[in-house]
Amino acid sequence: MDFSSHHTRLLQQLDDQRRRDLFCDCNILVEGKMFKAHRNVLFASSGYFKMLLSQSCKDVGQPTTATFDVFSADTFTAILDYVYSGKLPLSGQNVIEVMSAASYLQMTDVINVCKMFIKSSLDINEKDKDGFFSLSDKDSGSNGCGLYAAGWRSENSPTHAHEAAEHGGFIAGYNYPPPIISRLQRPFSKHSRKPEYVRKHRRRLMPEPLTPASISSLPLGDLVGGSAECMMHDEESRDCATNEEESSSQAARLGSKAEEEDEEALTHSWPDSPQNVESGDQDVMPQISKADELYKAMPTILGVSTGWSEDDLSPVRFKCPFCTHTVKRKADLKRHLRCHTGERPYPCEACGKRFTRLEHLRNHFQTIHEAGKLICRRCKLPVTNMTGRVIQDGTRRYRLCHTCLTEAGLDNVSFDFGDDQPLVLPPESEREQGWSFKEDGREENGSDQPESDLVMHTVDSEEEESKSKIKCVAGM
DNA sequence: CTGGGGACGGGGCCC
């Protein structure tokens, strides 16, 4: 007896009943469009509905009606289809809104799949050596469109994979329970005006990108608007190309890898794109480069012809797929993408704080840990080693003039910061744990050879001090 | 409560 297909058939039956409006006891009104569903199915699929239906459980005999205005009917259609089929039709155009809606509805597995879709589309995550799922053009047919399946996955779910292949997409399988998303990336940028929540809490959020809960609290328009606009030139991508063999193999690999890596991946950085992405949007990006691989993996990042203008003689600008921002250079786009991915490849060895750029790290280190500013922190007057001293306060260093030292009662304290006395770094466990970034296959965080190993150089004379620079042993 | 300053993020652009 084939037990493994039982739940599949059961789900198909329920889906059939839903489509025929049989035994539906829950009405969901989205943007004026009425959806019928079974409350027990919704209850089991969504934390939101679980709460909603729990509160209205006394009225079991009466149909429950829920109204949503925070996402579109199309989005809810995709989600409802997923609930009743385990297959999630994702594309670059709907993934953000689906993820946002899933966050609102507290459907963690859907969020996971969306997150993986985005991550794979970005292809920033290091291509796993043993074949971790990556949505390259080759996989997705240069369209960023895939058919994901999550949940209800049997141990050997060839049915889904096969169906996905038939749909021209591919399958991402999950086993229940899906891992809890701990972090998501911020799909905002300076130019797609950040929601008030993000702007107000940016500093607090920076070490940890948005959580699903926080995303759900964000205005949907901010999530959707930029994305939708950015995907406008993705018309040709609507046709999901097929690659059955790849789809199946990817699905199989993903099924085994996704669950164990998902949580980790969320807290990891998204290192640079893989080296072996093959096909791409050759019409737009004929050159093969590291950045191209990223763009190929996210085919909506394309050169956008904006025409010639007085201010900009360059006929092509590169458009961010997550916001309306365009840049002249691909390298600038690559840099810009970090503000969406949350990638922070440059950790401060002193305090663990991570930065998107080496220059930011350098500035931070010089300012915070190297007492690089030759001004008295207290009176703001210029200070030299002759007129003041360096004070070490934890991992912070700053300068005080002799006057302020006296006033602070620190004039008799010995501050002997010789060259042989490096900044005392906090234990690894106490440092801020953020992204663990890999580049060129080298572990950075917690490894013996970090990418940017900052070495403190304390000098005596100003002349030497001016020469004192942060030494980035590797990567510089 | 408010204004100033520090720290930081991000864009433009040069080398």
Added chain:
DNA sequence: GGGGCCCCGTCCCCA
């Protein structure tokens, strides 16, 4: 393309 510099905007802290 990467590194770096400059500039500006935002947020937070503190007086």
